[in-house]
Amino acid sequence: MKLFVFLFFFLPFCSFSQVIFSQGGAITDFNGIVRTDTFRVQVNNVKENLSPTFGLSKVCINIYHEKISDLKIEILAPDGTRVWLTNRNGDESATLYFNTCFASNGFSGFVHQGKYPFTGEYIPDGRLEFINNGQNPNGEWKILIADLREGNTGSLNYFSLQFEKDPNPNSAQSGCSETNPAACKCPDGTFDCVLLPDLAILERFTQSQIKEYAFDDKEYPGQLRFAATIANIGSGPIEVSGNNQWFCGDQKVEGSIVCPNGEYSRQKLTQKVYELHNQKITSTLVEAGSNYYDSKPGHNHFHVDSWVEFRLLKKTFFNKRKIICEGTKVSYCLFDNGICNGVDSLCKVQGQVYTSQNLLNYGFGSFADCKSGNQGISVGGYDTYGMLYEGQYLDLPKNLKNGVYTLEIEIDPEKKYKESNRKNNTYSQEVTISKQNRNGH
Ligand SMILES: [Zn+2]
Incomplete structure (x- = not known):
């Protein structure tokens, strides 16, 4: 692949920003197996290592594709840190990312809430600040594009990377961490407590991404699809670790393999529970669920098993619940792909908006990827599964009558993980079903 690399130096106010452009190329269509297209650019001559004070501030792309919601686009830094820029966003008719930039404080808001053609600066689906981790920026950077559905093609026209001072101005960490316990606080105002996570569904994601598909729909026949976003509004991270013990049923096996029943082997997980005592942080490992x-x-x-459960209910007389679609348990990779901030009010749970201002220990934890060994959600972080992700749906029964129903999403339905408040684990919202039973039966 041919590459044209230009270096631009801007010198306003003696602080410089450096922009590196590169040409892209064709995006390979999905044909049964995922093939990720890699677009490379070499960065030279950046004088400083990347940090919160100088680092990668912006990534811009220009893509034409017959269906951009087929695409998952990531950036891969020279040290191997990989961050989602955008994953299956845009509706079915969206064909362009036109001069789309990704920045931690993107003025146009979150890309998953954005609209085609996504012109402007958006907050990416992952966290760019994970890249500003002390690494040397000089080396090969890659844009990775995976087309996840068959039938539509396109290309990346160009992309650019920008390095500058104060690259991620929205981070407002409390400073609380395992190595800096002096900055950590207990919910009851003391300095002697268990720092538990508290998981809750962020309602605005599900409210803005929910769609019913008719039975004659070609791609999603008879499905109710919706997003689910889980935030940690507690005082410690939810953190799980694999112990490298793998099982097919009760049978111990070597590593992650395909079991005789065709499923992947399960790894037992422990949850790391943090405690704060006299300005010291200790932790215990408690048995939890599994991943695969x-x-x-x-x-x-790697996904944590049975992380959420979806149900469709009909409220009958006297508020009795009648289950229409029996619970579907879905597994998730736990990681921070967003943070509760004061700019939007996305982190709203039962009327309360959560930000760095009211979350103790905001930023405690750091979970950037979906590896088998360690996953989690930081304090003030959230994990989004968009409505077009695999598994984000319920199959509506064939004879379902049109009408008003209740969608229920429950986090950790098998109660395998410790947290401070289980009462906010089940979220429900009304949903009007209108496309089924078109003959009026
Ligand atoms: Zn996944």
């Missing part, structure tokens, strides 16, 4: 390798297109990483 998820080989579905767009995933190809």
Whole structure:
């Protein structure tokens, strides 16, 4: 692939920003197996290592594709840190990322809430600040594009990387961490407590990404699809670790393999529970659930089993619940792909908006990827599964009558993980079903 690399130096106010452009190329269509296209650019002559004070501030792309919601786009830094820029965003008719930039404080808001053609600066689906980790920026950078559905093609016209001072101005960490316990606080105002996570669904994601598909729909026949976003509004991270003990059923096996029943082997997980005592942090490992390798297109990483459960209910007389679609348990990779901030009010749970101002220990934890060994959600972080992700749906029964129903999403339905408040684990919202039973039966 041919590459044209230009270096631009801007020198306003004696602080410089450096922009590196590169040409892209064709994006390979999905044909049964995921093939990720890699677009490379060599960065030279950046004088400083990347940090919160100088680092990668912006990534811009220009893509034409017949269906951009087929695409998962990531950036891979020279040290191997990999961050999602955008993953299956845009509706079915969206064909362009036109001069789309990704920045931690993107003025146009979150890309998953954005609209085609996505012109402007958006907050990416992952966290760019994970790249500003002390690494040397000089080396090969890659844009990775995976087309996750068959039938539509396109190309990346160009992309650019920008390095500058104060690259991620929205981070407002409390400073609380395992190595800096002096900055950590207990919810009851003391300095002697268990720092538990508290998981809750962020309602605005599900409210803005929910769609019913008719039975004659070609791609999603008779499905109710919706997003689910889980935030940690507690005082410690939810953190799980694999112990490298793998099982097919009760049978111990060597590593992540395909079991005789065709499923991947399960790894037992422990949850790391943090405690604060007299300005010291200690932790204990408690038995929790399991994870496994998820080989579905767009995933190809490790998922925690039965992380959420979806149900469709009908409220009958006297508020009795009648289950229409029996619970579907879905596994997730746990990681921070967004943070509760004061700019939007996305982190709203039962009327309360959570930000760095009211979350103690904001930023405690750091979970950037979906590897088998260690996953989690930081304090003030959230994990989004968009409505077009695999598994984000309920199959509506064939004879379902049109009408008003209740969608229920429950986090950790098997109650395998410790947290401070289980009462906010089940989220429900009304949903009007209108496309089924078109003959009026
Ligand atoms: Zn996944």
